[in-house]
Amino acid sequence: xxxxxxxxxxxxxxxxxxxxxxxxxxxxxxxxxxxxxxxxxxxxxxxxxxxxxxxxxxxxxxxxxxxxxxxxxxxxxxxxxxxxxxxxxxxxxxxxxxxxxxxxxxxxxxxxxxxxxxxxxxxxxxxxxxxxxxxxxxxxxxxxxxxxxxxxxxxxxxxxxxxxxxxxxxxxxxxxxxxxxxxxxxxxxxxxxxxxxxxxxxxxxxxxxxxxxxxxxxxxxxxxxxxxxxxxxxxxxxxxxxxxxxxxxxxxxxxxxxxxxxxxxxxxxxxxxxxxxxxxxxxxxxxxxxxxxxxxxxxxxxxxxxxxxxxxxxxxxxxxxxxxxxxxxxxxxxxxxxxxxxxxxxxxxxxxxxxxxxxxxxxxxxxxxxxxxxxxxxxxxxxxxxxxxxxxxxxxxxxxxxxxxxxxxxxxxxxxxxxxxxxxxxxxxxxxxxxxxxxxxxxxxxxxxxxxxxxxxxxxxxxxxxxxxxxxxxxxxxxxxxxxxxxxxxxxxxxxxxxxxxxxxxxxxxxxxxxxxxxxxxxxxxxxxxxxxxxxxxxxxxxxxxxxxxxxxxxxxxxxxxxxxxxxxxxxxxxxxxxxxxxxxx
Numbered sequence: 250x251x252x253x254x255x256x257x258x259x260x261x262x263x264x265x266x267x268x269x270x271x272x273x274x275x276x277x278x279x280x281x282x283x284x285x286x287x288x289x290x291x292x293x294x295x296x297x298x299x300x301x302x303x304x305x306x307x308x309x310x311x312x313x314x315x316x317x318x319x320x321x322x323x324x325x326x327x328x329x330x331x332x333x334x335x336x337x338x339x340x341x342x343x344x345x346x347x348x349x350x351x352x353x354x355x356x357x358x359x360x361x362x363x364x365x366x367x368x369x370x371x372x373x374x375x376x377x378x379x380x381x382x383x384x385x386x387x388x389x390x391x392x393x394x395x396x397x398x399x400x401x402x403x404x405x406x407x408x409x410x411x412x413x414x415x416x417x418x419x420x421x422x423x424x425x426x427x428x429x430x431x432x433x434x435x436x437x438x439x440x441x442x443x444x445x446x447x448x449x450x451x452x453x454x455x456x457x458x459x460x461x462x463x464x465x466x467x468x469x470x471x472x473x474x475x476x477x478x479x480x481x482x483x484x485x486x487x488x489x490x491x492x493x494x495x496x497x498x499x500x501x502x503x504x505x506x507x508x509x510x511x512x513x514x515x516x517x518x519x520x521x522x523x524x525x526x527x528x529x530x531x532x533x534x535x536x537x538x539x540x541x542x543x544x545x546x547x548x549x550x551x552x553x554x555x556x557x558x559x560x561x562x563x564x565x566x567x568x569x570x571x572x573x574x575x576x577x578x579x580x581x582x583x584x585x586x587x588x589x590x591x592x593x594x595x596x597x598x599x600x601x602x603x604x605x606x607x608x609x610x611x612x613x614x615x616x617x618x619x620x621x622x623x624x625x626x627x628x629x630x631x632x633x634x635x636x637x638x639x640x641x642x643x644x645x646x647x648x649x650x651x652x653x654x655x656x657x658x659x660x661x662x663x664x665x666x667x668x669x670x671x672x673x674x675x676x677x678x679x680x681x682x683x684x685x686x687x688x689x690x691x692x693x694x695x696x697x698x699x700x701x702x703x704x705x706x707x708x709x710x711x712x713x714x715x716x717x718x719x720x721x722x723x724x725x726x727x728x729x730x731x732x733x734x735x736x737x738x739x740x741x742x743x744x745x746x747x748x749x750x751x752x753x754x755x756x757x758x759x760x761x762x763x764x765x766x767x768x769x770x771x772x773x774x775x776x777x778x779x780x781x782x783x784x785x786x787x788x789x790x791x792x793x794x795x796x797x798x799x800x801x802x803x804x805x806x807x808x809x810x811x812x813x814x815x816x817x818x819x820x821x822x823x824x825x826x827x828x829x830x831x832x833x834x835x
Contacts, residue, residue, distance in 0.1 A: 275700025348392030395427030482507030608801035741782030787814030
């Protein structure tokens, strides 16, 4: 049990720290369970054959088919016209539309598709995108709680419940709590989002704006410029620029003295607003160059479209150095700067490792931007329109999805069966190309499930789940099942804000099943508590993928999510504590 405790702790730390890709963390977990002999090979690899993993993978393809054929786009393109210039109406219409689709389609591609639409509408309405993007993410999360296929967490808990011998959940069973959740969340967002959310501007818009927003770039001191021999503080005043590193002859000086004299070819990694960077590179005497693919591109001589790109959760760029991703080599795209949540020490900008949610300030021609967009490694949030690949197939894609939902809801076939058949039909009827279907698969989510499912199995096999359950019962048992339901929801909710919703569900499910068995109560209300607690992630930008996606385009800070999300978390916790025992008596 000690070995398993260490494995579980290392897994949690790696997932929270994001120092390595999620896929690698999953492989480390599986390898450790095999090497220590805790699980047999058939048990350790059981996650890859688990029906939850297969169902989630198929749903990624189904969702991508709907988005690529324009089924979702046909509705969202009319939002601006329906709003008729009224921001409140826009918020209401967008909220209902986003929530409805998120109940049946994976919410990540829905939000990815909506971000450029919302940015364009915000520009037309002359309002800050930050007033609209967090609400979009929240609407998607709330809508996903209403059906069995709304989120991968619902599918996962249902699969684990059935695997333990339980009856599982019906297609619309979660709606009994999901609809009240959505109603309360919807009213809260409509009433308070415009008051609690800040006004923030896109980085690329700041190039011609007086507003300030910091990002990281690298400047090279040119021999022909006026800067060699000058003091660092003269060229980069501390009131406007935060110098992170000075690199001279491959020697790195962290937070250098501002009295340091600059020399030709010095590399200065700095953080500043876009206006300051623009001034430093303006005029005949250039301060330096911007980094792109390890090569340096003269900013002054670039005459291309400037836009922003957000690194998506399933991007192949994840955990790779900026200099290694091939932006200029593969797409003809120049990297000017990067913005990210939090700070870290870096050795040159090119060595900085990319994370999901990073915002890249880039320049390229339309063809380069289009190639980058089609790679699906980033979400372009301005500067190029998204083209539909197969708009004529939209009716077929919609019919396939309706068939999957209908036959699953009526119990004719299991959801896993219908999801696979639906994904196959999407491919055979050319609603989506095979390459696009493979790109739609979020390997980080699938490997996370495949790696944590055997970890949950190991907890049950070694008795760790029973031990933790007994301690939980000893503390909360005397207060009765109602307090246990409330406590499990809160525990799940807190973990998912800094961890992962699926990993949280996997780790808590075996413990919850043992708690229910030892207390002699129905496990359903306890499982519903951890499922909804894991899905209701509103207080941080890292707890849920849709929050991460909108973080960059909205120009948000960590505290923005806490300000609006924490009260919603508390409100839904109280709601769950009251309604779960009423809907599913323990």
